[in-house]
Amino acid sequence: MARALETPDPLAVAIEPPQNETPAERWAREQREAHARRISEQIDEQIRAEKQAMKKRRQPMRLLLLGQSESGKSTTVKNFQLAYAYDAFLAERAAWRAVIHLNLIRSVNNIIEILWKEISANSSPTDAPARSYTPMTELHGALDADSDDESEEPEPSADPSSCPLTESHRELMLRLSPLRQVQRDLERSLGAASSEELPTSSGGAAPWSLGGGGWRTREFSVTSRSGWKGALGRIREVGRKSIDSTIGRYERRGSEASSPSPEGRVSSPAKTGGGRRSSVAARVSLPERAVEKMEDADIEDAAEVIASCAEDMSALWQDPAVRAVLSNRCMRPEEGPGFFLNDAARVAARGYQPSNDDVVRARLRTMGVQEHRIMFEKGSDAGSEWLIYDVGGARSLRNAWYPYFDNINAIIFLAPISCFDERLAEDRRVNRLQDSLLLWKAVCSTSLLAGVQLILFLNKCDLLEKKLSRGVRVVDYVPTYGSKPNDLESVTRYFRSQFKDISARHSPKPRVFYSFLTSVVVRLLLLSA
Numbered sequence: 001m002a003r004a005l006e007t008p009d010p011l012a013v014a015i016e017p018p019q020n021e022t023p024a025e026r027w028a029r030e031q032r033e034a035h036a037r038r039i040s041e042q043i044d045e046q047i048r049a050e051k052q053a054m055k056k057r058r059q060p061m062r063l064l065l066l067g068q069s070e071s072g073k074s075t076t077v078k079n080f081q082l083a084y085a086y087d088a089f090l091a092e093r094a095a096w097r098a099v100i101h102l103n104l105i106r107s108v109n110n111i112i113e114i115l116w117k118e119i120s121a122n123s124s125p126t127d128a129p130a131r132s133y134t135p136m137t138e139l140h141g142a143l144d145a146d147s148d149d150e151s152e153e154p155e156p157s158a159d160p161s162s163c164p165l166t167e168s169h170r171e172l173m174l175r176l177s178p179l180r181q182v183q184r185d186l187e188r189s190l191g192a193a194s195s196e197e198l199p200t201s202s203g204g205a206a207p208w209s210l211g212g213g214g215w216r217t218r219e220f221s222v223t224s225r226s227g228w229k230g231a232l233g234r235i236r237e238v239g240r241k242s243i244d245s246t247i248g249r250y251e252r253r254g255s256e257a258s259s260p261s262p263e264g265r266v267s268s269p270a271k272t273g274g275g276r277r278s279s280v281a282a283r284v285s286l287p288e289r290a291v292e293k294m295e296d297a298d299i300e301d302a303a304e305v306i307a308s309c310a311e312d313m314s315a316l317w318q319d320p321a322v323r324a325v326l327s328n329r330c331m332r333p334e335e336g337p338g339f340f341l342n343d344a345a346r347v348a349a350r351g352y353q354p355s356n357d358d359v360v361r362a363r364l365r366t367m368g369v370q371e372h373r374i375m376f377e378k379g380s381d382a383g384s385e386w387l388i389y390d391v392g393g394a395r396s397l398r399n400a401w402y403p404y405f406d407n408i409n410a411i412i413f414l415a416p417i418s419c420f421d422e423r424l425a426e427d428r429r430v431n432r433l434q435d436s437l438l439l440w441k442a443v444c445s446t447s448l449l450a451g452v453q454l455i456l457f458l459n460k461c462d463l464l465e466k467k468l469s470r471g472v473r474v475v476d477y478v479p480t481y482g483s484k485p486n487d488l489e490s491v492t493r494y495f496r497s498q499f500k501d502i503s504a505r506h507s508p509k510p511r512v513f514y515s516f517l518t519s520v521v522v523r524l525l526l527l528s529a
């Protein structure tokens, strides 16, 4: 033990300065030691930074998509999935078939509504169809921004000779009448998101900014795998049924719900049950199903009826007289969401499987907030995870946004700038562009988002370009536009400056303004930055 204490510490011996060290040697040694210390500290710092970065990388990037209804939020998510989570996209692709079918037949039914209205307006009171017409919410027509007139369709002249529709058009429409019931069945199957009706809202553009309703918990949250996709994902191969009996069921339902009486009149849904059926609609008579709940097999039934109507649907859309009626009423269904009539033959065909583009173009309203998890498989972000929150943009759904403002890294705000001449579906008094600007202002000024990066997508530039080239004048709806040229470049520059100005004036602290001109329906096409 005593020997051990007498032994010098080998470490101290190793680092002690050499004996007989001259001042110059000492200075050089100290320089060397200081340099080694600096290097060591640098290495420590580097290790610390790498650890931090790794920790950060494990934290998912949280991205929130905001914007009014039909601004393109869900379409943007589909684009992200296509680019970065293709396997997940593929897994869900087949489930979109029913949505696309619903989109297709909704266009057909809406057009038929207009045609009946045209016939009714040009008929004498005795042979006018006795029915009430549901408002068109999906077709985009011209609007007068300053007008308080709530009517959506210009009334045609009441001159019977001016009506281009003939008896053969009536027959075509009657043959397609089973699609009304198919629409109802698919809507029931797909749930509230597929309904055309939305509660009107008195909450303004940004209800959370009014206080009170903004502090709700995430009660509306649903994940991307729940809801209708889950239900449709369970669809299994069902035994093929007799096409005739399937069509017969729908013809019976359709005839009772809305097909014309033998005099060619259309009975209102309230008048179902009585009366004789037309020769077209009553080929097969089957007992009414007791249970109305849609099952997997019913979706297949709907697909069969749609397939049997494929030719008639194409004929309706290609018909010059039908186009003339739509055009007279300033109706452009082809510019509305979820328009598939140009592809009716393909989409309605038996065995149809949606393509990637079909899925991107399909329209299904988002209810509540959907969470999408994307794991980057390649590129500089490989291994990192993104959580994308896609919200329902209708005014009545915006209260659910506020809880998602917390702990978010970035927001993509979509403003559809082609909508400068359209009204909000939830509140017909409000111009859609005006609603987007109000919403943008509320988002910019929300203090909880003061440190969050906002990225603005001025979307639907493809539709804007079409509209402008048709001669729709921005100044007629946005008087402050003045006499500037009515071309894409000038219009987008003006709209962008409006959004930029709001960001600069209403952000609680300075933030960089990032904006892009986009047409997300054509693969998140960034037209310019």
Ligand SMILES: Nc1nc2c(ncn2[C@@H]2O[C@H](COP(=O)(O)OP(=O)(O)OP(=O)(O)O)[C@@H](O)[C@H]2O)c(=O)[nH]1
Pocket: 067, 068, 069, 070, 071, 072, 073, 074, 075, 076, 336, 337, 338, 339, 360, 361, 362, 363, 364, 365, 366, 367, 391, 392, 393, 394, 459, 460, 461, 462, 463, 518, 519, 520, 521, 522
């Ligand atoms: N032509 C064109 N259509 C677009 C564009 N972006 C979206 N759409 C279409 O507009 C419709 C509505 O788009 P969605 O992405 O469902 O809109 P959303 O913002 O999610 O709407 P909500 O879920 O109601 O809030 C879809 O049918 C899209 O295909 C675009 O840039 N150009």
Ligand SMILES: [Mg+2]
Pocket: 073, 074, 075, 364, 365, 366, 390, 391, 392, 393
């Ligand atoms: Mg959506």
